[in-house]
Amino acid sequence: MTVLRLEHIGIVVDDLAAATAFFVALGLEVDGETSVEGGLVDRINGLEGVRADVVMLRTADGGPQLELAKYRSPSYEGDDAPAPANAPGIRHILFVVDDIEASLASLRAHGGELVGELVSYENSYRLCYVRGPAGIIVELAEKIS
Template sequence: MVLPRLEHVGIVVGDLEAAKAFFAELGLEVAGEMSVEGRAVDRITGLGGVRSDMVMLRTPDGHGKLELIRYRAPSSPGGDPEAPSNAPGLRHILFEVSDVEGVLARLRPHGGQLVGELVEYENSFKLCYVRGPEGIIVELAERIG
């Protein structure tokens, strides 16, 4: 098999602690934290003088991983934390939850804001987009059918 699995999704953030708290409140668990720098990291990223801090989070079932990365150097050109959900690029990640209203209430103190509305979709899921730290869009799905 050429592609045995998806290992993780990486997201670059400016405030690593805020992003970590948001995803921990969602239910992800910290699997590890580290800082990296050096020639090998520069070569991998195509950047010079990289110094970064990373947190690896995993879903409770252990199958999904999310890597949050804060670059201390080099400086970033920045992004658009208000980018609409149809802007080109990696735009959202989806997590299935058991109580979407409860999750929304827990995420609000961590900056979580609905992008649109919470909708019952075809009697199968309650779905919504939530914008969190750094403008990251998370889709929440509660199975109802």
């Protein structure tokens, strides 16, 4: 068995418009939008009565996509507190950017909050974590020349 490629990463959000604007501000492009529902969608999700809106985003290089989904039903009744960076599960997505200061400023204009600090890591990258909509943590990395 061989994995052929990573196709997309899916993130469930509570405010699809805000999450889309956040990632567009980072430089991703909307590749498509749709709504999904029906028996097959229920079976894939293991839920009943699924109705969701989906936005697909892509980077300029055409690599794997980012899927943002807002479930209109069924509702989720869990804890919505943002998890810390060391909580088990998917915690962040890293994007390599050409100007980390500009990227950080753009994300802050869309509600992004710096998690820790912007640091230089071993003279190879400038790095930081930014928390965005739905508690999503985005790591920004700029190669130090």
